[in-house]
Each structure stands twice: as structure tokens, then as C-alpha cells.
Amino acid sequence: DAKTTQPPSMDCAEGRAANLPCNHSTISGNEYVYWYRQIHSQGPQYIIHGLKNNETNEMASLIITEDRKSSTLILPHATLRDTAVYYCIVRVGVKTSYDKVIFGPGTSLSVIP
């Protein structure tokens, strides 16, 4: 199973871009990279996901390296409400009959005024 490695914590100034890295060097060619966040013991919230190409939505951008061994989540203008634990996960298994998601410790992002 592909696993991910993230820094345990990061700080970001309010209004600046937050760049959260994730390593997934054992990712398989048909596995997706997902990002979720969790605000203070609430249920995790989906942010974005991608396979090969960079992706952007109203919340964030996802940059995946060409070799797919790492990715970066970008919050373009971080606000205090973005303070949360961010999880980078890889979807394990591609058959529709098998779906397993592994969450690691994540990165605790603190947005500082």
C-alpha cells in the first residue's frame, strides 16, 4: 500500500500562500492523491484530489510532480479559518469492490495573524 509522508507542522502568515508538501514515493500509476483537512476534531473535509495533472478548485490547488512521487497543496490566500490538520492520502486499490483509505498523522497548519 502506498503511504504518505508529511511534515508534522507548518506556520503561514495570514494572507500568504500556504504550501503543504506530501511525499508518496511508492504510489502506483492508477492511485489518486487526495487532500482532506480537519478543523479541531470536526469531521475531515475533502479539499481536492488528482491523478497526474495539476488541479484547482475554489479551495485550493494541487500540484503533482511529473514522477508522481510527491505533491503540494496550495492554499493561495490563507486565512485564520484555514488553521487545521491537513491530510494527504492515497487511495489504495483500483477495483470497485475494494476501497481503502489510509490517513497518516497529517500536517498541522497554523495560520498566524
Add this chain to the structure above:
Amino acid sequence: EAQVTQNPRYLITVTGKKLTVTCSQNMNHEYMSWYRQDPGLGLRQIYYSMNVEVTDKGDVPEGYKVSRKEKRNFPLILESPSPNQTSLYFCASKRQGVSGEQFFGPGTRLTVL
């Protein structure tokens, strides 16, 4: 409103007293899953279900049971709770397929004395 609901949100119980945590989703999702979250360990999957009457073990299934008699409901059963099952529990659901976000419930904080 599309959502995943869990009940109860908070529960304090004693060792050995059977309990059930309910989970319900109104999005007609095929896939549902239970996670537990403990400090320093991230989110760990307990059980998941690909559809009605189809369940399988996640990473930490010992001491838990689940059932999926209806598409919308996926209760988590602790037949004989022990203190090491004190944790924050999350239910999640998603549409079946290769990719797609998981929707998480608000969480159930369980304390077993």
C-alpha cells in the same frame, strides 16, 4: 442538505456494556466506512462497506462489528467495550467509483471507563 449524521455525539460508558453508534447518510452512497482517531495516530479505518450486505475489515477491526442492512445506515457495534476503545469515531460515505470525495460525519466521542 447532503450530510452524514452520527448518534450519539458523546457517550460515556463502562467496560463490557454493549453499545451501538449509528451512522446515516442521505446521499444514496454505496460506500460507507468507520474510522477512529487517536492522538498521534491519525485516522485509522475500522470497517468499510461497499454496498448493502457487503462489509470488510479495515486496519483496526478488533472489538468492533458492523452491519449494512440498508444503504443509508451503517451502525458500529461494540459488543463488549474496553477502555482502549476510548476514541473519537467518524463515519464516512462516498459514491462508488474510481475517484470521489468521502463525506464525513461530525464524530462521536466515546469514553469507556
